[in-house]
Amino acid sequence: MLIVNSPVKEIKEIQKDIFLQKIYSPEIAGQIKPGQFLNIRVSETVFPLLRRPFSICDVEGDFIYLMFNIFGEGTRILAHKHIDDTIDILGPLGKGFNITDDFDLAVIVAGGLGSAPFPFLTRLLKDKYEVHSFVGGRTKNDVITYNLLNVQTATDDGSLGFNGNVVQLFEKNLPSFKDKRIKVFGCGPNAMLRALKEVCITHNINCEVSTECAMACGFGICQGCPIESTEQSDKYLLVCKDGPVFNVKDVII
Amino acid sequence: MSKVDLSVNISSLKLRNPIMLASGTVGYGNEIAEFVDLNKIGAIVTKSLSLKPRKGNPPQRITETPAGMLNAIGLANVGVEVFLKEKIPFLKKYDVPLICNIAASSVEEYVECTRILNDEDTIKAFEINVSCPNVKEGGLQFGNNLSAVGRVTEKVRAVTDKPLIIKLSPNVSYIHEFAKVVKDSGGDAVSAINTLVGTAFNIFTRKPKVQNVFAGLSGPAIKPIALAKVLEIHQKVDIPIIGVGGIMNWKDIVEFMIVGASAVQIGTLNFIDPTAPIKIIEDLEKYCLQMNIKSISELTGSYII
Numbered sequence: 001m002l003i004v005n006s007p008v009k010e011i012k013e014i015q016k017d018i019f020l021q022k023i024y025s026p027e028i029a030g031q032i033k034p035g036q037f038l039n040i041r042v043s044e045t046v047f048p049l050l051r052r053p054f055s056i057c058d059v060e061g062d063f064i065y066l067m068f069n070i071f072g073e074g075t076r077i078l079a080h081k082h083i084d085d086t087i088d089i090l091g092p093l094g095k096g097f098n099i100t101d102d103f104d105l106a107v108i109v110a111g112g113l114g115s116a117p118f119p120f121l122t123r124l125l126k127d128k129y130e131v132h133s134f135v136g137g138r139t140k141n142d143v144i145t146y147n148l149l150n151v152q153t154a155t156d157d158g159s160l161g162f163n164g165n166v167v168q169l170f171e172k173n174l175p176s177f178k179d180k181r182i183k184v185f186g187c188g189p190n191a192m193l194r195a196l197k198e199v200c201i202t203h204n205i206n207c208e209v210s211t212e213c214a215m216a217c218g219f220g221i222c223q224g225c226p227i228e229s230t231e232q233s234d235k236y237l238l239v240c241k242d243g244p245v246f247n248v249k250d251v252i253i
Numbered sequence: 254m255s256k257v258d259l260s261v262n263i264s265s266l267k268l269r270n271p272i273m274l275a276s277g278t279v280g281y282g283n284e285i286a287e288f289v290d291l292n293k294i295g296a297i298v299t300k301s302l303s304l305k306p307r308k309g310n311p312p313q314r315i316t317e318t319p320a321g322m323l324n325a326i327g328l329a330n331v332g333v334e335v336f337l338k339e340k341i342p343f344l345k346k347y348d349v350p351l352i353c354n355i356a357a358s359s360v361e362e363y364v365e366c367t368r369i370l371n372d373e374d375t376i377k378a379f380e381i382n383v384s385c386p387n388v389k390e391g392g393l394q395f396g397n398n399l400s401a402v403g404r405v406t407e408k409v410r411a412v413t414d415k416p417l418i419i420k421l422s423p424n425v426s427y428i429h430e431f432a433k434v435v436k437d438s439g440g441d442a443v444s445a446i447n448t449l450v451g452t453a454f455n456i457f458t459r460k461p462k463v464q465n466v467f468a469g470l471s472g473p474a475i476k477p478i479a480l481a482k483v484l485e486i487h488q489k490v491d492i493p494i495i496g497v498g499g500i501m502n503w504k505d506i507v508e509f510m511i512v513g514a515s516a517v518q519i520g521t522l523n524f525i526d527p528t529a530p531i532k533i534i535e536d537l538e539k540y541c542l543q544m545n546i547k548s549i550s551e552l553t554g555s556y557i558i
Contacts (some may be wrong), residue, residue, distance in 0.1 A: 001287055003528060046320040046473045051525060214313050216322060217524040221280040223326045224315035235308055
């Protein structure tokens with residue numbers, strides 16, 4: 001966990017309204033585990049005041065990649081950085097995906113910008129495991145398949161791939177994974193993660209999801225990002241510190 | 254040796270410099286210690302402690318506003334017993350005055366918490382959070398009621414000889430009346446101010462952005478209000494004041510001291526740049542040298558009006 005000023009090296013719009021930013025940060029890049037996040041201060045002024053949490057999309061040597069859309073003032077400023085402008089990064093933060101469990105097929109289930117953490121995970125898994133990706137969105141413009149493998153898509157409006165949501169698509173494909181030990185890695189809106197949890201628990205599938213919550217500090221002091229635990233009803237877990245990745249058995253989404 | 258004397262006193266509490274880390278922005282010290290050498294800080298104030306552990310509010314607990322943030326954490330904390338057993342051992346390793354902040358829902362609970370914590374030598378002072386609902390009296394906050402603030406101060410005073418600081422609510426018409434009650438009831442100092450009550454709504458869903466609906470506003474947006482409250486107290490009541498509200502840099506600290514603060518607390522800034530307090534201490538020293546100030550305490554109440 002470090003705070004460093006790192007220069008932006010490239011910004012590209014990989015598809016309509018989705019930006020990929022390459023940052024040179026050898027100090028942080030070497031420490032990152034898949035599923036961890038960075039908390040970024042986009043401006044030294046007081047508006048926006050707080051850091052913004054971003055999934056780490058990919059790591060390549062000394063470079064970190066972020067994937068984001070323009071959602072508010074913070075992401076607008078970030079998207080308009082010039083090459084070699086520095087950004088103030090706090091990270092890497094949180095607990096990432098566990099890729100040491102016993103499985104031979106990794107299944108990625110992503111909704112919308114929920115694809116963001118998976119290029120790095122795919123990079124780490126692809127040589128050792130079979131990786132399948134189910135990617136969904138409201139329309140074809142919301143489906144992000146950047147650097148994912150064996151992709152099947154779903155859209156709510158039927159404009160691309162399966163007509164329905166991505167969890168339905170995943171469930172429909174479950175019979176084809178029969179006889180394999182699978183592990184599911186999910187990220188997306190809470191409603192999608194809830195549905196994914198239900199399917200995985202019903203079929204007794206090991207599943208980890210990356211969750212999201214408004215937060216200030218990103219390292220446990222503000223207590224701003226609670227998530228309900230299935231084990232302990234008398235206290236919350238924190239998305240920033242205990243997560244953002246949780247096994248679906250451990251949290252109520 | 255430093256050429257400037259940065260030390261300040263709050264009643265019998267001696268601080269190596271006027272910078273305290275505010276309650277609720279440093280947890281119980283362990284996370285922030287990764288970024289800050291606590292031995293260089295004036296004092297740290299724990300997250301509000303209550304007699305029993307509190308789960309706190311469900312999400313969403315925070316949202317950002319222009320130059321500020323709203324929070325309604327709901328006083329989530331481990332409770333005094335777990336604090337003593339599990340959190341104190343870490344804090345004992347540091348040479349930094351530890352101030353315990355206490356939150357409660359009855360006068361008796363404030364007293365009981367203080368009594369339990371009082372025997373621990375590591376704890377050098379108490380800060381009482383009176384911005385809590387008084388369950389026995391219809392849930393109205395202690396902090397908005399002069400006689401309730403007086404009663405809490407007096408009853409807690411009776412069980413401790415350690416410095417007793419009352420953290421005042423700004424959501425009142427005349428904050429100096431509360432500071433006067435604290436002084437008259439045996440309190441040693443006041444912290445001013447706690448957060449201002451605010452809210453924010455999503456215009457598309459028409460729902461509140463923070464689940465609790467009402468939340469506490471902090472950050473640079475509240476600094477002018479905090480300065481005015483500190484000045485009001487300083488002009489009317491002779492009691493040490495700890496200035497709190499929207500401090501982002503050393504200049505803000507100088508401004509708080511000029512209007513009457515003996516020390517200050519850094520809060521929201523810890524979420525944004527947890528390394529800032531150390532840089533600020535160095536900058537304060539430079540300012541004092543530049544202004545030929547031998548002791549930083551000369552600044553307190555040095556306004557020219």
